Amino acid sequence: xxxxxxxxxxxxxxxxxxxxxxxxxxxxxxxxxxxxxxxxxxxxxxxxxxxxxxxxxxxxxxxxxxxxxxxxxxxxxxxxxxxxxxxxxxxxxxxxxxxxxxxxxxxxxxxxxxxxxxxxxxxxxxxxxxxxxxxxxxxxxxxxxxxxxxxxxxxxxxxxxxxxxxxxxxxxxxxxxxxxxxxxxxxxxxxxxxxxxxxxxxxxxxxxxxxxxxxxxxxxxxxxxxxxxxxxxxxxxxxxxxxxxxxxxxxxxxxxxxxxxxxxxxxxxxxxxxxxxxxxxxxxxxxxxxxxxxxxxxxxxxxxxxxxxxxxxxxxxxxxxxxxxxxxxxxxxxxxx
Numbered sequence: 001x002x003x004x005x006x007x008x009x010x011x012x013x014x015x016x017x018x019x020x021x022x023x024x025x026x027x028x029x030x031x032x033x034x035x036x037x038x039x040x041x042x043x044x045x046x047x048x049x050x051x052x053x054x055x056x057x058x059x060x061x062x063x064x065x066x067x068x069x070x071x072x073x074x075x076x077x078x079x080x081x082x083x084x085x086x087x088x089x090x091x092x093x094x095x096x097x098x099x100x101x102x103x104x105x106x107x108x109x110x111x112x113x114x115x116x117x118x119x120x121x122x123x124x125x126x127x128x129x130x131x132x133x134x135x136x137x138x139x140x141x142x143x144x145x146x147x148x149x150x151x152x153x154x155x156x157x158x159x160x161x162x163x164x165x166x167x168x169x170x171x172x173x174x175x176x177x178x179x180x181x182x183x184x185x186x187x188x189x190x191x192x193x194x195x196x197x198x199x200x201x202x203x204x205x206x207x208x209x210x211x212x213x214x215x216x217x218x219x220x221x222x223x224x225x226x227x228x229x230x231x232x233x234x235x236x237x238x239x240x241x242x243x244x245x246x247x248x249x250x251x252x253x254x255x256x257x258x259x260x261x262x263x264x265x266x267x268x269x270x271x272x273x274x275x276x277x278x279x280x281x282x283x284x285x286x287x288x289x290x291x292x293x294x295x296x297x298x299x300x301x302x303x304x305x306x307x308x309x310x311x312x313x314x315x316x317x318x319x320x321x322x323x324x325x326x327x328x329x330x331x332x333x334x335x336x337x
Contacts, residue, residue, distance in 0.1 A: 049069050049070075053067075056133070058129065061108055063114070065106065068102060071100045075100045075102050075335065077092070078150035079104070081256070082110070084106045087111070088150070092331065096328065103133075107129065109248070109255065115247030115248060117250060121255040127160060140163075141163070141164055141165070141166040142164065143168070144157060145171065146169070151171060152173060155175045158277055158279065167281075167335065172318070173292065174292065176292070180292070180293065194257070198243075198252065201243065202249070205236070205240050205243055206240055230322055280334070281308070282307070282331070284320075285311050286312050286319040286323075287314065289315075308334060312330075
């Protein structure tokens with residue numbers, strides 16, 4: 001439950017320290033969600049920024065997004081594989097929305113966005129969908145922040161439509177070197193085996209004790225921060241709901257399999273194309289990422305004259321969730337530069 005001040009409002013206030021809202025709390029397509037907050041919320045309402053959640057029609061797709069704030073440049077946040085706009089950026093959106101307009105859509109097939117069967121999920125498809133989303137929002141240029149697979153999508157957007165990207169932020173991003181694939185991903189590439197693995201995962205998130213889920217996820221992503229905060233109960237609730245959503249398994253596996261050949265052999269490495277990027281670039285990396293080692297960021301920084309590199313010590317694959325205060329400071333400085 002949130003404080004009385006927030007409970008009386010139909011919108012979430014970013015002065016609250018949010019926990020991820022469950023999908024059950026976001027059933028209505030016409031009403032913004034309310035997140036829980038700590039007791040200090042009331043004292044901060046005077047400087048609060050409203051964040052809302054809703055749906056927008058992008059072509060034939062109903063796209064769910066979290067948005068709010070004012071100020072330039074507007075910032076488009078791109079989530080990673082198996083996540084959603086709000087869940088990925090829940091510790092970042094309130095802080096950045098104090099000075100910028102923020103937009104965090106759920107990519108097609110993920111979160112609450114439509115999951116069309118037979119969709120041609122993949123990096124290029126996601127980048128095209130984001131261009132159409134920006135058109136609907138009447139935004140000519142934005143700062144783009146992408147993490148993990150979302151970083152690769154952000155790179156695709158910056159290379160294909162450079163006029164739309166004012167600044168680029170890559171966070172532990174796919175696309176700057178060969179990923180250190182864990183056992184789970186090669187299994188996902190295989191017909192039937194991937195479906196069976198997803199069924200096991202869906203059952204596990206529903207039945208396995210939260211502490212065990214946290215330990216498994218932490219080991220996979222190199223997370224060493226407070227697990228009960230980084231992956232709190234509300235986060236796990238959203239994870240369960242997303243796995244149970246109709247069409248999610250197909251969307252997830254289609255996305256993974258679209259990246260399989262390139263991912264296995266380093267085909268997503270765009271290091272040779274980095275010289276085409278003319279916009280300011282900030283790299284933010286967790287020092288302990290087991291998937292995309294910090295060496296990826298170091299090499300990209302060397303290939304991008306004028307770029308910035310911030311290595312967040314002690315963080316793994318998700319520094320925005322593991323070390324949110326430090327991450328938000330780095331991002332805010334870059335956006336204001």
